[in-house]
Amino acid sequence: MSKNENTSKRHMGIKAANRLSNGFIYALLVIISVIWLIPFVFILLQSFRVESTNQVGYVIPRQWGLQNYKNLWTSDFKRWYLNTFIISLASAVLVTVIQLCMSYTLSRFRFKLRGPLMRFMLILGMFPGMLTMIILYRVLADLGLTQANAVPGLILVGFASSGMGYYVSKGFFDTIPKSLDEAARVDGATRLQVLYKIILPLAKPIVIYTILTAFMGPWGDYVFARYVAFGTSAGYNVAVGMYSWLTNDQINNWYTTFCAGGVIVAVPVTILFLCLQKYYVEGVTGGAVKG
Amino acid sequence: MMKQYSDLEYLRLSKWQKFLYKIVSFFCAIPRAIGHFFKNIGGYIKKAALAVVGEFRDIGVTFVHGDWKTKVSYLVMGFGNIARGQILRGLLFLLFEIVFIVYMIVAGGHWMAMLPSLGKQGPTQDYNAVLDQYTTTYHDNSFKILLYGVLTIFFIVAFIYTWRLNVKQNKLMEQIIKKGGKLKSDREDLRSMVDENFYKTLLALPLTGILVFTVLPIVFMILVAFTNYDGAHNGFSNNLFTWVGLDNFNTLFSWKSAGGGQSYSATFGEILAWTLMWAFLATFTNYFLGMFVAMMINKKGIHLKKMWRTILVMTVAIPQFISLLYVSKMFARNGLINLTLGPQGLGWFKQPLPFWEDATWARVTVILINVWIGIPYLMLITTGILMNIPADLYESAKIDGANAWQQYTKITLPYMLFITGPYLLTSFTGNMNNFNVIYLLTGGAPTNPKASGAAGSVGYTDLLITWLFKITTGAESQYYLASVVGIMVFVVVALISLVVYNVLPSIKNEEDFQ
Numbered sequence: 036m037s038k039n040e041n042t043s044k045r046h047m048g049i050k051a052a053n054r055l056s057n058g059f060i061y062a063l064l065v066i067i068s069v070i071w072l073i074p075f076v077f078i079l080l081q082s083f084r085v086e087s088t089n090q091v092g093y094v095i096p097r098q099w100g101l102q103n104y105k106n107l108w109t110s111d112f113k114r115w116y117l118n119t120f121i122i123s124l125a126s127a128v129l130v131t132v133i134q135l136c137m138s139y140t141l142s143r144f145r146f147k148l149r150g151p152l153m154r155f156m157l158i159l160g161m162f163p164g165m166l167t168m169i170i171l172y173r174v175l176a177d178l179g180l181t182q183a184n185a186v187p188g189l190i191l192v193g194f195a196s197s198g199m200g201y202y203v204s205k206g207f208f209d210t211i212p213k214s215l216d217e218a219a220r221v222d223g224a225t226r227l228q229v230l231y232k233i234i235l236p237l238a239k240p241i242v243i244y245t246i247l248t249a250f251m252g253p254w255g256d257y258v259f260a261r262y263v264a265f266g267t268s269a270g271y272n273v274a275v276g277m278y279s280w281l282t283n284d285q286i287n288n289w290y291t292t293f294c295a296g297g298v299i300v301a302v303p304v305t306i307l308f309l310c311l312q313k314y315y316v317e318g319v320t321g322g323a324v325k326g
Numbered sequence: 327m328m329k330q331y332s333d334l335e336y337l338r339l340s341k342w343q344k345f346l347y348k349i350v351s352f353f354c355a356i357p358r359a360i361g362h363f364f365k366n367i368g369g370y371i372k373k374a375a376l377a378v379v380g381e382f383r384d385i386g387v388t389f390v391h392g393d394w395k396t397k398v399s400y401l402v403m404g405f406g407n408i409a410r411g412q413i414l415r416g417l418l419f420l421l422f423e424i425v426f427i428v429y430m431i432v433a434g435g436h437w438m439a440m441l442p443s444l445g446k447q448g449p450t451q452d453y454n455a456v457l458d459q460y461t462t463t464y465h466d467n468s469f470k471i472l473l474y475g476v477l478t479i480f481f482i483v484a485f486i487y488t489w490r491l492n493v494k495q496n497k498l499m500e501q502i503i504k505k506g507g508k509l510k511s512d513r514e515d516l517r518s519m520v521d522e523n524f525y526k527t528l529l530a531l532p533l534t535g536i537l538v539f540t541v542l543p544i545v546f547m548i549l550v551a552f553t554n555y556d557g558a559h560n561g562f563s564n565n566l567f568t569w570v571g572l573d574n575f576n577t578l579f580s581w582k583s584a585g586g587g588q589s590y591s592a593t594f595g596e597i598l599a600w601t602l603m604w605a606f607l608a609t610f611t612n613y614f615l616g617m618f619v620a621m622m623i624n625k626k627g628i629h630l631k632k633m634w635r636t637i638l639v640m641t642v643a644i645p646q647f648i649s650l651l652y653v654s655k656m657f658a659r660n661g662l663i664n665l666t667l668g669p670q671g672l673g674w675f676k677q678p679l680p681f682w683e684d685a686t687w688a689r690v691t692v693i694l695i696n697v698w699i700g701i702p703y704l705m706l707i708t709t710g711i712l713m714n715i716p717a718d719l720y721e722s723a724k725i726d727g728a729n730a731w732q733q734y735t736k737i738t739l740p741y742m743l744f745i746t747g748p749y750l751l752t753s754f755t756g757n758m759n760n761f762n763v764i765y766l767l768t769g770g771a772p773t774n775p776k777a778s779g780a781a782g783s784v785g786y787t788d789l790l791i792t793w794l795f796k797i798t799t800g801a802e803s804q805y806y807l808a809s810v811v812g813i814m815v816f817v818v819v820a821l822i823s824l825v826v827y828n829v830l831p832s833i834k835n836e837e838d839f840q
Contacts, residue, residue, distance in 0.1 A: 068637045169550075192539060
């Protein structure tokens, strides 16, 4: 019986307590994971249900089949999917260019109107964006870019004011030391050369983050897409189109087809996201810390 | 009036007292600030007047002392540049002047003249003798008048600015030449666009986009708040709309009963209260639960960290309209939960649960589902920050005998709040305008019967932003009211941001990061 044994006993106690609390945490994490995954598993299962098309009180289909996926093929879904894909692709390119121009400039240049400009955009951002839709819809209608031609209209509106969302990437550019720029400038490089020879290679994570968010944004865009398409199915994106399947008078015919559509929409985006998750995390963390 | 603390007294306060003191003193300072403003208003006016006079004097002096090239430039913009060899700049000035003059003659003058009335004659039914029937003839278009009127004002301001720039440049050029300096050649000008003036090149496109697609619409919509623009006065095909002054603000803030229901101000107050409550609850439930989950996954001895994170991140990856719509139907009266667990299924409860039919149920459910959507973001954000907290802080706390809860409240939480303070603010205002979650889950339901007289079928879970959307989409489409609501959203968000910015400790100098 010595002091030594006592301490080791206490160690054992701490270890046991630790194991207990770890066990508790594992249990909690499993429960959380189940809650998080259950709706997605349900969507997947119900997309294979063929005996009925409405909501039912069980999850595992009694009859399995691909009828719902075939329904997608014969409905307007193809068109919606294509629309969404085109918008996403275009905005991934255009939004990225605009946002990088904006954030790089505000991070690197000190010009007279920089402060007022940033304050002005902060104030602009406090107006609900939805307010501008009414007029943008009418303007697009005058240009003939609504309803069946909604795709170019949505691309235009989506990228035109995307410069307002410069915060995250500016925060990233701020972390690249300015001394790099200055060294290159001393060596006689122009600002343009500094940008594409020095900054851009270093900014790869934020470029990927911007492309990813710009690409994923239009997949979930509902409000403005609905405004611009204005009841014309050919101009819908997936969100607007699939929303119309779940209205009270449609849901009993389309519920399982919605599930199938959900799978088709979610799978590519989710795979893309999970592959680029690292960059996404870097972006959101940086953005949150720098405000 | 509240007690003013001296510095020493202030330092002795506890953290919460300091926080409260800051908030209270902010509000107490408002009357003084306003008083200050009015006291100094004479000074401001004088300053502004002096600045304007200074500009005019400079314009006059430049004209009197300038040579003939400068003098001609007052009428023909860019002449001085061209005559002194800066062809490119001069041509741009000249082009802008020509475009401006042509535009004003062809269209701008017309729009400006119509702006005060927003159109004189609406569509008329005229007898067409050839077709032997009445046909509609469209005359003025209030919408276009307002839109192009605003655009023309922008254009005029831009022209005045450019003209002044043109005068300034002439003065500058004369000074340089007098000193025997050399003017920049066109080549040098072009080169500077990718060098010291590179920022102008980079900003040109983004700022034009923001000007046309954000600033112009917002100015337009603010003006709409002072008109009667709605579905029945759409400005071209049925009736023109016109200026109505502050009538719409009076409508929103009137205490009179609206269409048999409660007054507009009561409806507005209810929605605003729920919006603020929702934003508060949504922000802080996500914040603390997200931090909690992140701490669990980060804990030493927990394996498969990456897997847990990936599972949670699924709700970020999958487009919200799929997950939210699906979950919304799951909780519906005849949805999966009621069918499996309710009277028709396992019989856990006798009546189907009124997730979306009862106001309180709906509000609680919305917040819970928002936790499902929101925790992963917070987990991602907090994970990185948590790992940055120096480990020796915890070590020394342990040696001092602090338990886990004390470590959390004394180390983790203050650190997190300090770092993520600005994020909490943006997240709060973002939640106030969180259209997606509310609209896709409930669409505002259940309907609030007391507010039946108000536009846009108000529901108990409606936020200001979803109400705004509903007002503009119904058959009546009261755009003017939507515009007033939008302005109110701005006022609330701006006020909250102002208060928080004055209270937060972590608004640091941005240069600190570089």
